[in-house]
Amino acid sequence: MKKLLSGNEALALGAYHASIMVAAAYPGTPSTEILENLSRFDDIYAEWSTNEKVAMEVGLGASYTGARSLVSMKHVGLNVASDPFMAAATTGINGGLVVVSADDPGMHSSQNEQDNRHYARIAMVPLLEPADSQEAYELMSYAFDISEKFDTPVLFRTTTRVSHSKSVVNVIGSRKTPSRQPNFCYDQTKYVMLPSYARLRHPLMEERLAKLAIYSDTFPLNRIISGDKRLGIISSGVAYQYAREVFPEASFLKLALTHPLPKEVIKQFAGQAEKLIVIEELDPLLEESIRSMGIEVTGKELFPITGELNPDIIEQGGIKAGLIKAAPKQKSDYSTPKLPARPPLLCPGCPHSGIFFILSSLGHRSSLPGKPSRKPKMIITGDIGCYTLGANPPLVAMDTCACMGAGIGEALGMEKAGVDDKIIAVIGDSTFLHSGITGLVNAVYNKGQITVIILDNRTTAMTGHQDHHGTGITAQGQQTTAVDLAQVARGVGVSNIKTIDAFDIKALRAGVKSSIESPELAVIIVQGACAVHIPKSANSRAIEDNLCDTCGLCLLIGCPAIRNEDGRVYIDASLCIGDACGICQQVCPHKAITSTAIKDEKGNE
């Protein structure tokens, strides 16, 4: 049956057909849809774990009992999970264990574009790279077979353009009920990594890699596509698709198992090609490995090492190398105009808008149209989530964003270094549970005086509204015990805890002011449900033109529903969520903002 599937849908289906029993993940673009899809099958267990490290440990535990399991995460998630990942590589597995790393070349939605193929080398494990949805589907069954045959976790690396593109999949398989009943085989030499046992494992890992290298040369999806012998191209992942587009006549070596490399196949292919080039996204892993085999090859001198590739970039590389003629004339006679950018924004009615408006105002970040900008005061450390958008104009209310959970530790470090400024760490509810708790324990214990603001919007919003351990609903829709964030803070020793309504501007301002003056660490929990979960109210807000002096204060909230067109400030009623928010109404110094219901009444008088 032919289906149009995204790469993530295809590899989830592939894993299901490969008879997995357990799947664990933490949401992260571009990997999120893998577990979302798996969670819909009721004959497997699928969970959102608190973070990627926990997900990896859950997957590893399941594997130890003989169950096939899949763990998925975005590329930086594998940094978090790297400790158990390396452990899994050392102990080996029992049931097949596949670790999906969804990389993000071009950083569509990430803080870096690290190339996670490196992890396969560090861990000495096999690496598979699909080039489209069909391969994502097919490679999954190979991945589990390889994992079990060679007693190793398998790293399965996709990229944004593979995970999120849709292409046609010929669904040929179906799920077979797992043949083995999960059963833990007691074996300390394999599973207890005391130094004495771990020393036994390292030589086995080296032996495993050598066997995998032989297997790689026989792997059916490492294949040669014969064409014009004057140009041989070695490629993997989506870069292969672009290369086929740009060089339709060339010979190709299309690789899917890229660690360890199929050296004999590469030698054979290189021997047939007059000129050999490698086209790969990000780091020159294939290129350097092939060169180290003594084969002359060109790669990164033609195609950039940074950013996402596309057919235009590969075409430019081909022109540079004299492999293809310059592009047709029509491309050069187009002048690119300077147009206003349209960055993503916090949604209308976002529960983060009010607190960021307050931080922006107390921290002297924004200024009214026509007024000079002020020197910022008060350091705001942040991290990853929708609320990172608070860094964008007009709010400009975030000063650091390194990685998940980083803000609390950073804030303490700044305080201990001795800066004079007040320091506030902001962190989302899901992120706090992911990696904020340990930072808070540390800050309290070491007598920090920082303020920690937990933005509790009852969901993992940025990745598409997954439940988390604070919502009381599991990935497969079951009710469970929700973590009480205030109780957690109390439990680790915080006594100054305030819970404030995200849409009460006065209370937010007072709460932040008193917390930053507090001589002890303060926690503020800002509660308000994500706007996407709020049914739109009929009473959208409106601006009374005769009362509005167009001061522009409401525009500093950064609400997409509030606009200024040719000097008239107005609210787009189709976007405003109405009574559930009302932040602009509280902010307006001229009381010019009213609910449309009230406005209509006045109109009828």
Next chain:
Amino acid sequence: MNKLNLMITGIGGQGVIAASDIVSGAALAAGLDVKKTDSLGMAQRGGSVISHIRFAQKVWSPLVKAGEADILLSFEKLEAARWSHYLKAGGIAIVNNYTVPPPSVSLGKECYPDDTEITGILKQRTDRIYFISGTAFAKELGNVKTLNTLMLGCLSIFVPFEIDIWRDCIFGRLPPKVAKLNFSAFEWGKTEMERILNTRRSA
């Protein structure tokens, strides 16, 4: 219709991705190879969204090359201008006559290009530019969210899959309670595009 490079653009929340899914599904149902890919930056809504859709007997790259899009379907005017360099010379631009000022414009830091400028930018590539009062009509229809299927109706004049294919794909992709209204919007878009073309021909 056996080969097309199509780009659909708009603003997060306008239904670009659903529209792109529907037309890709239609191409698959018509027996073609299809690849599509969306770029939507970080957030759920409010940002610039672009979807590449390619169909043919065999498709390699999911991304359209700059200057090679046969059709640019835009749900907002500034976004049409932003992505116009993807259009091939003499390609078709179908543009919803609707303005959403980005934050820098609302804050008075940048200017939104006027209609003459937008047309001028598109004209670097083509004279086949069609402005549609899509949002205005979708509002009249009672649900501004039908804009995406309305714009697909306009597109369908140039991508002549059978009407049953379009209907099945719209009903297959959208929730049942809104699918019917969306199909009406699709039909309105189709009729409107026909009317515009006839007016131009007779002029």
